[in-house]
Amino acid sequence: MDVSNAFLHGHLHERVYCQQPTGFEDAQRPHDVCLLSRSLYILRQAPRAWFNRFVEHVKTLGFQQSRSDSSLYVITKGSDMAYLLLYVDDMILSAYSTTLLQAVVAQLKQAFAIKDMGPVHYFLGVDVKRTKTSFFLSQSKYALDILEWEGMANCKAVATPIEVKPKTSSLDGALISDGSWYRSMAGALQYLTLTCPDLAYAVQQICLHMHEPRDVHLVALKRVLRYVKGTVNYGLHLHATTTPSLTAYTDAD
Template sequence: MIHHLQDHSPNSSLTKPTTNPIPPPIINSPMAQPSQENHPSLLPSPTAQPNPPLSPTPIHMTHPSLHQPTPPTPQSPSLPHPVTRSQHGIYKPNPRYTLDQTHHTTITKSPLPRNPLAALRDPNWKLAMDDEFNALIKNKTWDLVPRPTDVNIIRSMWIFTHKEKSDGSFERHKARLVGDGKTQQKSLYGLKQAPRAWYKRFADFVSVIGFTNSKSDNSLFIYQNGSDMAYLLLYVDDIILTASNDDLRKSLIASLSSEFAMKDLGSLNYFLGISVTRHKGDLFLSQRKYAEEIIDRAGMVSCKPSQTPVDTKPKVSAKTGNPYEDPKKYRSLAGALQYLTFTRPDISYAVQQICLHMHDPRDEHMNALKRIIRYVKGTLHLGLHLYPSSVTDLVSYTDADWGGCPDTRRSTSGYCVFLGDNLISWSSKRQPTLSRSSAEAEYRGVANVVSESCWIRNLLLELHCPVQKATLVYCDNVSAIYLSGNPVQHQRTKHIEMDINFVREKVARGEVRVHHVPSRYQIVDIFTKGLPLILFEDFRNSLRVRDPPVSTAGV
């Protein structure tokens, strides 16, 4: 499916996505695997195909021997000779066996079928199966070959799902024809290569029509022809396309539709579980529906909301309390909360802490997880804002909680990066090695955010939006700031020599400048420790995690 990231103005631009938290499970087959996204595949559509779709009327094939000429039988002269519609060149399908295409948006919601035979008896599911099969044929998903000897044959199966809109209302019926993993006896190299083959085929085609593959992000393709610009972002078989003008966008969609069966979903409003709302030029990203599903899965629909996702007490030990009775449920909820951080950076630190104990969850860890869910329950309305900004400077903040882990005494470092007024990247992570001083822990954090900033600068350069000024890095540790500019190597810092030389090289080139920020204004503390309510709400607002825009409809 293809989405447009288009403004109502003639000129539109691409907002760089935030960092890549763990997304939903990756699909192992380009066109024949079940998808867990809300817009799962490149589907055939009456408006997207160059030729009319095949009629859903069953086609019966007959052996040629059944058409041998037979002796004519005497006909009564008073009876007219029967004439079929096809003899007069009429091939219009019989309405009794043809489904109207409006079933794609039918309000009637058919129950999930128990098997393919039951699905074929339902007009809605039959049309969904026709769409899936036509898409597989148009996209040349398979090649018919003689059956090899001494090989295991993977059988096929149908998967039926209901697709919903961002508000939870029913959208359409979706059928997928996939390989049955139960018939797989051993690891299959071909199945593992299917996503690569699909990506290569897509990349080869878009390169023919003028796109180049980004070196910073393999899923990003960039088009430039004079003043015409377009960006295409690919996730499995879901596409976001934005262009500098409407004519270019339509031309590119037509080119893609000529090669792939796809469905044009119009302006971007829902992508991979993320709702996108436009308001006076800015974007509001929300995962409210996904968050509600997490709360329901945890059985906490009627829970009492919490004002913060984590308390201000020291971090919980890995051996505190008794083992939790249902580790599988703990891991499932923790993984779901990880994806929620895509638009909710305010819970990044709390989620990072509970994910440290997924291998051996305890009752205390589950209590911490439930507190996050209680906080999400009370802040379902919040989301991430992206505002139009004339400022193109990169500004980053970094901090570290030295020796905060009660079990390993390793430090937790965090950072956030702003492009102009917009938060575009953030992280909360326990450092892989032990730091012998707070300056060492802080400097590792500086090195991490400088590395991320360099990647962002390279990406913006590929997008033809280069950053002209040095990246500003704010840190509240004076010693770390001193090390970034002092060319003298001290004996006590040799064990972090690589990080020091890396940052110093960027400073010497004029790409980075490290400055001091008072601890009161160090907003990245929200990624390294639990904060009091007032400070937490202040820093959360600074991250642009706010209420949705106020609608003025009907006013």
């Protein structure tokens, strides 16, 4: 779902004045100012005001804010549950039953100008393909964009994201000329690990050297990009299970 003019819904808790809008000046009092009762997009307070307004409202509906993610809200109605995820003015709503889902949407529309976009297909760079029994999450378009930005759209792919050898020392090689670019690309690859956990270790090694990236680290970063080239269609396959148990594997001591 999408919220129209989201920042205009925010309530201000301090006095904020603005000049009279162009074309609507009072000829009798041209130097007077306007006292705002709602936030505007140009205000620094606008994002926080909107977020607080939204949180206050969904809590009145019975939603509980997640302790691990302040953008996630959960509501329980008997044996039914619904999950709402908010990112600025975009949100995903999922519920155990259609009845609960429609009820929540109706309550949200009473307070905000909300447009129902239907079943989720694409959200924050994540492509969602749905079947009767599963979801497939991937970031193919995002991965291709990263390769295009770096000019590696036609590079030769490699089979592994990192070379099988000891970790590169942070003192090896010369410092690269554009450290900000290195940090930007490392951050972009971090986001790609959302649906590509096979990149997690290699990207972690790249991020260890963001403060002083050297040419050997740049080579490692480009190797990850070459691996991405051959795995742009990889993703996460989520399907239903008969048990609610979660299995995890780790080699940490």
